[in-house]
Amino acid sequence: QQQVKQSPQSLIVQKGGISIINCAYENTAFDYFPWYQQFPGKGPALLIAIRPDVSEKKEGRFTISFNKSAKQFSLHIMDSQPGDSATYFCAASERGSGNTGKLIFGQGTTLQVKP
Amino acid sequence: DAGVTQSPTHLIKTRGQHVTLRCSPISGHKSVSWYQQVLGQGPQFIFQYYEKEERGRGNFPDRFSARQFPNYSSELNVNALLLGDSALYLCARGQGPNNEQFFGPGTRLTVL
Numbered sequence: 001q002q003q004v005k006q007s008p009q010s011l012i013v014q015k016g017g018i019s020i021i022n023c024a025y026e027n028t029a030f031d032y033f034p035w036y037q038q039f040p041g042k043g044p045a046l047l048i049a050i051r052p053d054v055s056e057k058k059e060g061r062f063t064i065s066f067n068k069s070a071k072q073f074s075l076h077i078m079d080s081q082p083g084d085s086a087t088y089f090c091a092a093s094e095r096g097s098g099n100t101g102k103l104i105f106g107q108g109t110t111l112q113v114k115p
Numbered sequence: 116d117a118g119v120t121q122s123p124t125h126l127i128k129t130r131g132q133h134v135t136l137r138c139s140p141i142s143g144h145k146s147v148s149w150y151q152q153v154l155g156q157g158p159q160f161i162f163q164y165y166e167k168e169e170r171g172r173g174n175f176p177d178r179f180s181a182r183q184f185p186n187y188s189s190e191l192n193v194n195a196l197l198l199g200d201s202a203l204y205l206c207a208r209g210q211g212p213n214n215e216q217f218f219g220p221g222t223r224l225t226v227l
Contacts, residue, residue, distance in 0.1 A: 006157075032213050043117065043205050043218035044158065051213070089157050093214075101148060101207075101214035102171050105157030 002027060004092050006106025013113050019077040021109045023090035026071065030092040034103070035064065035075050038087045047088075048075070080113045087111070118144065119208050119219030127225045132196050136222045138206030139188040146170075146209030147189040148216060149181055153202045158218075164189055165209075193224075201226045 005024045013019045023033075031052055036044035050057045050064040050073065057064045063076040077084055087110050091103040118141035128134050140147055146165045150158035163171040164183035178194045193200055203223050207216040 034215070036218075041220075043119075043203075043220045045117065046215060046217060049213065049215065091157075095213060101146065101163060101209045101216055102160045102173070103150075103158070103216055105159070108155075108157050 002104055004090060004104050004106045006090050006109060008109060009107065010110045011112070013080045013111065015080065015082060015113055015115050017080050017113075019080045019084070019111055019113070020074060021088055021090070021111075022072065022074045023092075023106050024070075024072045025092050025104075027092070027094070027104075028071070029094045030104075032093045032095050033064070033066065033073050034091050034093075035062075036089045036091065036105075038089065038108075044089060077111075080111075082113045082115050085111055085113050117208070117217040117219060119206055119217060121204075121206050121219040121222050123222060124220070125223045125225075127227060128196050129227050130196055130198060132226075133192065133194050134196060134224060136191045136193075136204050136206075136224070137188065138191070138219060139186075140206075140208035143187075144208045144210065145187050146214065147183055147187065148207045148209065149189070149191045150205040150207065150218075151175075151202045152205055152221070158205055161191070163209075196226045198226050200224065 034049035038044040066073045090106040148163040149161040152158040160173040162181045203221040
């Protein structure tokens with residue numbers, strides 16, 4: 001019930017295309033859903049995050065879509081660029097009392113954007 | 116810059132040895148968390164500390180321990196190293212009402 005399932009495992013997109021990565025969760029107590037971008041040899045960098053009281057959040061070329069009833073959320077990268085080539089992780093946490101910030105991560109999606 | 120420094124960058128140990136990894140959040144940030152990231156997988160939560168007290172512990176054996184100092188820096192200790200402990204160890208600072216986690220560059224531990 002603590003798992004977050006992420007798909008696809010890998011993705012190849014042409015420059016200028018839309019990259020879409022999907023995640024699903026079971027624990028309805030999760031109430032914070034961030035996405036991280038990780039380049040080889042680096043730590044994950046917070047990209048964008050959403051709370052379940054909104055269905056969509058957009059920051060620049062990155063958009064999170066959230067479907068509370070389906071317990072699914074997705075990351076859309078518009079106008080994908082070669083510099084976006086990285087591994088992307090979705091995550092979830094239960095802010096709740098104590099608020100440890102413990103994140104449950106998906107398995108990751110390796111994105112390659114071809115020039 | 117995530118405002119988290121970690122040392123060392125890389126470390127090679129042999130099975131059975133002990134290792135200490137260090138993390139420093141930028142000044143004034145009291146929340147520190149540790150994660151283990153095995154190659155090809157997402158990070159897994161190990162510990163969270165806030166104002167020197169353990170607030171959360173993940174599903175890791177007792178060989179893993181941590182502490183936080185008065186200046187809010189932190190150490191992660193792993194005893195009796197196993198080959199399976201080879202991983203990138205990440206430290207994160209928490210910030211804001213959502214306790215957003217900002218990760219440092221990590222320490223790459225290789226156990227031979």
